[in-house]
Every structure is written in structure tokens, then in C-alpha cells.
Amino acid sequence: MRRRSRPLLLVRTTDQPRWTYLSQGQRPHRFGGRLTQGAIAIGVPLNLEQSTLDLINNGEIVSCQLTPAGSNYTFLAQLQLGDRQGLAIYKPRDGESPLWDFPSGTLYKREYAAFLLCEILGWDFIPYTTIRDGPYGIGTVQHYVDHDPKQNYYSLTEDKSNELRKIACFDLVANSTDRKPNHLLVDAANKLWSIDHGLTFHSDTKIRTVIWDFGGKRIAKSHLNAVRNLARQLESPEGRVQELVDQLYPDEVTSLQRRIEWVLDEGKYPGLPGRARRRRD
Template identity: 40%
Template sequence: MSDEKPISLERALEILEHGVVDAEHGAIRWSSNHTFLISVTHQGDTIAAVYKPQRGERPLWDFPDGTLCYRERAAFLTSQALNWELVPPTALRDGPRGLGSMQFFIEHDPEYNYFSFDPSLIPQLMRLALFDVLVNNADRKGGHCIVDSQNHLWGIDHGITFHHAYKLRTVIWDFAGQPIPDAWLADVQTLYDRLQTPNDTFCEAIHQLISASEVKAFIRRMEQLLTTKRYPSPGPGPNYPWPPV
């Protein structure tokens, strides 16, 4: 893997989408689905990536089989459309083990997560919490919040998102009931408007990745946030993922 120069996020996505997988470094053992660390090379640049093949997805009772890799891509496109840079560049493509998601690997300390974060990360956590409401994240564990060498917060593992029913399970309830910053509401409004435009590239892509009922639920969540202008509070039923890390 090349460390001679930093790779921009745009270049990382290009490598993921068009590069050649030239090495597989083994399975990532703490994942509930088959997950592999790989190297991808394109035009002389090599990056590390996390590869989650569709056929290695563990069946779930409440999510359709074989859809988790599509949801990983949908979460990235949503983050990208919002211009929030919360989800690392993620491609949906064929790999050594078939179709799957490939996500740019963010170098980080796995022992440093939500439960040990410095208070300086609170503004970034607030935005990640809002993102999780938007994508209906059913599994925001503390270990799914990572920080790179530039102190930038990233969210990973978005395979169980975008369900049409309310599924929000997260450790980040710190901001429940608080007002959402106006700038982020404006971003949500822009995203909402794009989903009302059939020939918009984001609208077209999302409809190819999740079901029509899930798109409608996505729109309803945006409408609710734009109306209340506040972070939701935990409701009845399970609200936290298990295990929490």
C-alpha cells in the first residue's frame, strides 16, 4: 500500500470504482458479516479498502437478503450529497468474491471511539447523530465512530440502514431534544429537494439502491426533521445497539 503521498477522497473513490484488487490481507474478525481488508490499485496509486461481499452477508429477519452492500453505498452517496464527509468513499462493484461494497480504509486507533472521545469532537458527533436519523441507522455502535489522523470523525458500517420502518438504534443520544443547527437543516432541505427531482443524479442512484418504500420513508424522515427542527428523543422499544461498542 502506497504511503508516499496523501490520497484525496475523490481519488480514493476513483481507485475503488476503477482499480484492480491486487491483494487480500485477510478477514476482519470482529465483523458479523464476511469482511476483508484488501488493496486496490489504479494508475499507480494503491489504497487499502474494506470489502464486504454480498454473498458473505448474514441473513437478517428484518432486512431483505443481499441488500446490505447496497445500503453501504446509499449511505455514502447520502453523506456525499450532503457534503458532510461522514462516510468514507464507498463503491459497489465486483471483487474477488463477487459483488460487494468496497470502502476506503481510514487509518485510526480502534481503541479510540465514541466512549473515549475528546469533547472537541462534539460538533462532529452532532452531525453524525443527525445523519443517523436521516438514514435510519439500526446499528450505530461506539466502535463505528472513528477518528483519522486529522481529527476528522467518520462513521462506518452502514449495512443496516434505510429500513422503511423506524429502526434507529444508536449510542449517540446526547443531543436528544436539542435544536438542529440551521446550516444542517438547509443541507437536509437541499437533499429533500433533490429527491423530488426525478432526473437528479442522487435521486436516480438512491432509487437503484433501496426500495421505493424505503425512499418514501427516507423522505418522511427529512420532512419530520424539517418540521420539528430538533433531534429526536428515544422512543419505546430498543433504542441502543448491542453490543454498544
């Protein structure tokens, strides 16, 4: 018999980052094996062990630790599948704060759609994410990235410039309306990750981001080619592209296509030239 999900009695209203750093004493057992990120989609050769994928997709959530900061309910979840254990971030639909400009109960779908978009573009800066059931009902479960809490957008050095350009291009396409400094993480391997994409894909263009480093600069040809390929796939969506479309309202899909057209036509990042943040080498 399927267990009934637990009710969430209130929704928090703080405006802090939805992920938090946990000290060694606070962390449950980590994933066994490599902590590498990947994707299921064909054509994206990323390195996530199948056993870890199975754990995130099918593992039992044996415990949930509510993170102390965030505008929505966000849990550090411990998963178990057989003798394998690991960590993930669980964001249930029923823990989403009501917003005046986004339809209620859709943020988890947008979080998943953002992962799909990143995957389809052939990029790998969003941790593996899926939609599944949990102790508090349906929501997203995302691969946990152990990271340095002292690192965020403001501390990134020059060697992260290319990845920042890619994320900035992604934000234009996804219509990111909540890109905060702490939404950029650096893991132990010095890889840059992007998290917290629930406020995306609105039908009205309302990009709100801290990444204005590249105003007036050309978007890399490789990034534009990835966006152009997405535009072609959206004309006759199938597979993962159809799955992306299914997470959105029809007018949001139309707006997505218009933003893609705008990005390709302009070929430049919006913003004021000369306002780039100076970074350490």
C-alpha cells in the same frame, strides 16, 4: 475472460464491529500520496486525488485479508492499478449474514446509499465508497481510514460535538439501526469518520444508536438546510440523488421522505433531555 468469483462457504455470526485495527506488521502497503477523503459529486469540494479514486474504482484487488471480527464477511483488500497500490475495505454481497428484518443481499446497497446520502447532504464523514466486483463477487469497496483503535464514541472529546450532531442528524434521516461506539473512528489528522452503514433505510422507523447526547436540543440550522435541500431534490431526483433512490425499494424511499419531513417539522433531536454524556475538553 472474466474470472469467476470465489464462493464464501459460511457466514460468521458474531456481533463485533465490522472494522478492525491492524498493527503495523499486519498492514499491506498503504496508499501512495495523501490519504484524504473525497467525493465525485459536483458541488462537494472534497480533496481526494483522482488517482486514488481510480484505484478504488478500477484497481485490481490483488489480495484480501479477512478481518477477525464482524457479523458479515469484511476484507482488508490491497488494490493495484499500474504502479499505484492502496488499501480498501471490501464487503461482498455473498458474505452478508441473513437477517429477519432486512431483505437478503441488500446491505451492500444500503452501505453505498449511506455514502451517497452523506455526499448529497454536503457532509464528508463517510469514507468514499463504491459498488464493484471483487474476488468474492459484487459488493462495496470503501476507502480505508487508518485510525487510532483506542478512540471511539465513548472517548470523543468536546471538540467533536459539532460533528457528532451532524452524524446524529444523519442517523435520523438514514434510519440507522446499528450505530455502535466503534463505528466512529478518529484518524491521524484528528478527523472523525463514520463507518458501517449497511443497516439503514428500513421502511419502519427503528433508530438504534449510542448517540443520545443531544436529546431535546435543536438541530443546527445549517444541518436542517442540508436536509431541506435533499427533500427538494427527492421530488424530482436526478444524478446522484437518483442513484440513491435506485439503491432502495419504493416503500423505503417513501419512508425516507417521511423521515425528512419529520426531522424538519420537529427541528430537534429525539431522546430524554439531560441524558447527555459528559465529555472531556
